Amino acid sequence: MQFDFTEDQHEIKRTAKDLLAQRSTSEKVRTAAESGSYEQSLWAELAELGWPGVAISEDHSGGGLGIIELATLLEEGGYALANSPLLASAACAIAIQEAGSDAQKKEWLPKLASGQVTGSFGIAGQTFPDLVDAAITVSVSPDGSSATLIDVSAAECNAVETIDPTRRYGEFSEADQSGEGMPGDGAAALDISTVIVSAELVGICQRALDMTVEYVKDRKQFGRPVGSFQAVQHRCAQMLLNTEAARSVTYYAAWSADADRSLLPEASALAKSSASKAGVEVTGSAIQAHGGIGFTWEADVHWFYKRAQMDAAWLGGTKTHRERLTRIAAAQAA
Amino acid sequence: MDLTFSTEELEFRDELRGWLEANLPGEEPRGDEDAIYAFRTEWQRTLYDSGWAAVHWPQEYGGRDATLMQSAIFFEEMGRIGAPLPANVLGLLLAGPTIMAWGTDEQKDRYLTPILSAEEIWCQGFSEPEAGSDLAAVKTRAVRDGDDWVVTGQKVWTSGAQYSKWCMLVARTDPDAAKHKGLSYFLMDMEQEEVQVRPLVQITGEAEFNELFIEEARIPHANMLGEEGNGWIVALTTLMNERSGLGFFLQVRLRQMLDRLIAEAVANGKIDDPVISQSLGDMLERTETLRLTAYRGLSTIMKYGQPGPEGSLTKWLWSETNQMMTQLAVDIVGPQALHSANPWSYELLRARGNSIEGGTTEILKNIIAERVLGLPRK
Ligand SMILES: Cc1cc2nc3c(=O)[nH]c(=O)nc-3n(C[C@H](O)[C@H](O)[C@H](O)COP(=O)(O)OP(=O)(O)OC[C@H]3O[C@@H](n4cnc5c(N)ncnc54)[C@H](O)[C@@H]3O)c2cc1C
Numbered sequence: 005m006q007f008d009f010t011e012d013q014h015e016i017k018r019t020a021k022d023l024l025a026q027r028s029t030s031e032k033v034r035t036a037a038e039s040g041s042y043e044q045s046l047w048a049e050l051a052e053l054g055w056p057g058v059a060i061s062e063d064h065s066g067g068g069l070g071i072i073e074l075a076t077l078l079e080e081g082g083y084a085l086a087n088s089p090l091l092a093s094a095a096c097a098i099a100i101q102e103a104g105s106d107a108q109k110k111e112w113l114p115k116l117a118s119g120q121v122t123g124s125f126g127i128a129g130q131t132f133p134d135l136v137d138a139a140i141t142v143s144v145s146p147d148g149s150s151a152t153l154i155d156v157s158a159a160e161c162n163a164v165e166t167i168d169p170t171r172r173y174g175e176f177s178e179a180d181q182s183g184e185g186m187p188g189d190g191a192a193a194l195d196i197s198t199v200i201v202s203a204e205l206v207g208i209c210q211r212a213l214d215m216t217v218e219y220v221k222d223r224k225q226f227g228r229p230v231g232s233f234q235a236v237q238h239r240c241a242q243m244l245l246n247t248e249a250a251r252s253v254t255y256y257a258a259w260s261a262d263a264d265r266s267l268l269p270e271a272s273a274l275a276k277s278s279a280s281k282a283g284v285e286v287t288g289s290a291i292q293a294h295g296g297i298g299f300t301w302e303a304d305v306h307w308f309y310k311r312a313q314m315d316a317a318w319l320g321g322t323k324t325h326r327e328r329l330t331r332i333a334a335a336q337a338a
Numbered sequence: 339m340d341l342t343f344s345t346e347e348l349e350f351r352d353e354l355r356g357w358l359e360a361n362l363p364g365e366e367p368r369g370d371e372d373a374i375y376a377f378r379t380e381w382q383r384t385l386y387d388s389g390w391a392a393v394h395w396p397q398e399y400g401g402r403d404a405t406l407m408q409s410a411i412f413f414e415e416m417g418r419i420g421a422p423l424p425a426n427v428l429g430l431l432l433a434g435p436t437i438m439a440w441g442t443d444e445q446k447d448r449y450l451t452p453i454l455s456a457e458e459i460w461c462q463g464f465s466e467p468e469a470g471s472d473l474a475a476v477k478t479r480a481v482r483d484g485d486d487w488v489v490t491g492q493k494v495w496t497s498g499a500q501y502s503k504w505c506m507l508v509a510r511t512d513p514d515a516a517k518h519k520g521l522s523y524f525l526m527d528m529e530q531e532e533v534q535v536r537p538l539v540q541i542t543g544e545a546e547f548n549e550l551f552i553e554e555a556r557i558p559h560a561n562m563l564g565e566e567g568n569g570w571i572v573a574l575t576t577l578m579n580e581r582s583g584l585g586f587f588l589q590v591r592l593r594q595m596l597d598r599l600i601a602e603a604v605a606n607g608k609i610d611d612p613v614i615s616q617s618l619g620d621m622l623e624r625t626e627t628l629r630l631t632a633y634r635g636l637s638t639i640m641k642y643g644q645p646g647p648e649g650s651l652t653k654w655l656w657s658e659t660n661q662m663m664t665q666l667a668v669d670i671v672g673p674q675a676l677h678s679a680n681p682w683s684y685e686l687l688r689a690r691g692n693s694i695e696g697g698t699t700e701i702l703k704n705i706i707a708e709r710v711l712g713l714p715r716k
Binding site: 010228231236255330333 | 339340341342343344347407597600601603604609612615616618619620622623626627630631633634636637638641647648651654655700702703704706707708710711712713714715716
C-alpha cells in the first residue's frame with residue numbers, strides 16, 4: 005500500500021501548479037470573469053500540453069494516463085481557478101470513452117483530446133458547464149443508466165447566467181430531445197466526472213485555506229494578528245480538516261477509477277459528498293475570516309466561493325451522495 | 339499510488355489471521371474490571387508467547403521489526419476480529435517506545451521485555467489537578483537526596499494505576515527554571531507505601547482511572563529517563579506515540595459499530611427515514627475518511643520520515659464521529675439504547691471521554707493552527 009502519488013504524478017501536479025500560477029493569475033481570473041470570456045491562449049496552451057486528453061487512451065490520440073493524473077490537473081485548475089473548459093471537455097471525453105460506441109469514440113476522442121473542439125457533460129435537464137461553445141455533449145440520466153451524445157450545433161441551447169462568472173454555463177431548451185444513444189457504461193461516465201469535479205473542489209478548498217491563512221497572519225486588530233485569536237485559529241483548523249478529508253476520499257476515488265472499478269460507485273459518492281461539503285464550508289469560512297473585505301467584489305475570495313457552490317451542486321451535492329452511500333451500504337447489509 | 343496491500347503485507351496479514359483464528363479468546367467479561375484486567379493479561383501473554391505482542395518493536399526487544407504499514411494491518415485485524423486489547427496498552431504504546439527512544443542500554447534491558455510479556459503493567463502519570471491541558475505546569479516535586487529522588491505530589495486521571503507496577507512520571511526537579519525546562523521524566527515503582535492509588539469513578543460507573551497521592555516516594559536516580567531537566571522533551575515523545583497504531587484498531591471498531599447500526603436501521607425500517615439516511619451517510623463518509631486519512635498519513639510518514647498535516651486530524655475526527663454515532667444510535671435503536679443493559683448506553687457515555695483523553699479537541703485544534711498552519715501564538 006502506498007497512498008501517495010508516484011514521482012511522475014507528483015511531477016505532473018507540480019508542473020501544473022507552476023504553470024497555472026503564471027498563466028492564471030488573480031488578475032486574469034478577474035478579467036475573464038468580468039468579461040465573461042476565456043482567454044483563448046490559455047486553452048491553446050493547455051491543449052498543447054495534452055491536458056484535455058490526458059486520460060484518453062493512446063489509441064484515440066490521448067495521453068494514455070489515468071484518472072489520477074486528470075484529477076491532479078483539475079485540482080490545480082481549481083487551485084488557480086483557471087478559466088478554461090477543461091473540466092467540461094475532459095468530462096465529455098471520459099464519458100465518450102466509457103459509454104461511446106467505437107464510431108463515436110473514433111469520431112470525437114481525437115478532437116477532444118487535442119483540444120481542437122471542446123465538449124460538455126451533465127445530467128439531463130440540469131446545468132451543463134461550458135455548453136454553448138462546445139461541439140459535443142454527453143447527457144446522462146440521473147443514475148447514469150442511459151447516456152446520449154448530443155451534437156451541440158444541432159441542438160437548441162442557451163447560456164445561463166449563474167452566481168459563478170468564472171465559468172460559463174448553459175442548458176438545453178428541451179432536455180433530451182435529440183442525440184444518439186450511447187451503448188456503454190453511462191454510470192461509470194457519471195461516476196468519473198463526479199470524481200474529477202471533486203478534485204477541482206479540493207483545489208479550491210486548498211486555495212481558500214492558503215489565502216485565509218496568509219490574510220489572518222497579516223491583518224491586525226486589537227494590536228495583534230487576527231490569526232492569533234483562537235476562534236479564528238479553530239476556524240482555520242476546521243478548514244484544514246474539511247480540505248484534507250475531501251482530499252483523502254477524492255484521491256481514493258480517482259485511484260478506484262483506474263485500479264478497481266468495483267469500488268468506484270461508492271468511492272465517487274464518498275468523494276462528492278465530502279468535497280461538496282468542504283467546498284461550500286471552506287470557501288464560506290474564507291469569506292468570514294476575511295471580514296468586510298471578504299464580502300467585496302474587490303477581494304478574490306468570492307470567486308472561489310461561487311465556483312465551489314456551482315461545483316458542489318453539479319452532479320449532485322452532499323445530500324444526494326450521502327443518500328447514495330446509505331443506499332449502497334444498506335444493500336450490502338440486507 | 340497503490341491502495342492495495344503488497345504481497346508481503348498480505349502474507350503478514352494472512353499469517354496473523356491464521357494465528358488469530360486459532361488463538362482468539364472467547365468473549366471479554368463485562369462490568370467487572372478485575373475480571374477484564376485478568377482476561378486482558380492472559381490475552382497479552384498469549385500474544386507474547388507467539389511473538390505478536392508488539393509487532394512494531396525491534397526484534398532485539400521481542401518485536402517483529404514490522405513496518406508501520408504492517409503494524410497498521412495488525413491493529414486493523416485485531417479490531418476486525420474483535421480481539422480484546424492487551425492489558426498493558428500504555429506500556430506497549432507509550433512506555434516502550436519512550437524507553438527505546440531515551441533509555442540507556444540498562445534501562446532498555448530492564449524494562450522492555452516485562453512490558454511485552456505483561457509481567458509489568460505501566461501507567462502514565464502526567465496529568466495533575468492543576469496541570470491538564472497545560473501539562474508543563476505540573477507541580478509534583480522531585481528533590482535529589484543522594485542516589486535517590488524524593489517525590490511528593492498528586493496525579494490524577496491515571497488510567498490503570500491500580501494494576502500498574504511502573505508509572506511514567508513527569509515531575510518538577512528545578513522549581514527555579516522556566517516552566518518547560520524544570521521537568522524530568524522518571525520511571526516510578528508503584529509498589530511502595532508512599533504511592534497511594536485511589537480509584538475515580540467515571541461517568542460510566544467504572545473506575546478505569548485513579549488519583550495518585552505521592553508522599554515522599556523514593557525513585558533511584560538510575561530510573562530517570564533522559565537527562566535531568568529534559569522531561570518535557572521526553573514527555574513529548576510519549577504524547578506523540580499516544581495514537582500510533584491504536585488509531586487503526588479504533589477506526590475498524592467504529593466501522594463495525596456503524597455496520598451494526600445500518601443493519602438495525604434496515605431491520606426496523608428507519609433506513610427509509612430521510613433524516614436517518616442522511617445521518618448514516620454522514621457516518622459512512624466519516625468512517626471511510628478516517629480509514630483513508632489514516633493510511634494516507636502512514637504513507638507520508640513512511641515515505642518522508644515525518645507526518646504530514648493529515649496526521650494531526652484523525653484523533654479529532656475519530657472522537658467527534660464516535661460521539662455523533664453513539665448519539666445516532668439512540669435515534670435508530672430507540673430509547674432502549676439508553677437502558678443500562680443495552681451496550682449502546684455504555685458506548686454513548688464512554689464516547690464523551692474521547693475528546694478529552696490524550697489531549698482535548700480544543701488543544702488539538704490549537705496545535706493544528708499553530709504547528710501545521712503556522713498561525714501566530716498569542
Ligand atoms: C478517560 C480518560 C483517561 C485519561 N487517562 C490519563 C492517563 O492515563 N494519564 C494522564 O496523565 N492523564 C490522563 N487523562 C487526562 C487527560 O489527559 C486530561 O483530562 C486532558 O489533558 C485535559 O486536562 P484537564 O482534564 O485538566 O482539562 P482542562 O485542561 O482543565 O480543560 C478544561 C476545558 O478547557 C479547555 N482548554 C484548556 N486549555 C485550553 C486552551 N489553551 N485553549 C482552548 N481550550 C482550552 C479544554 O479543551 C477543556 O474543554 C485521561 C482523561 C480521560 C478523560
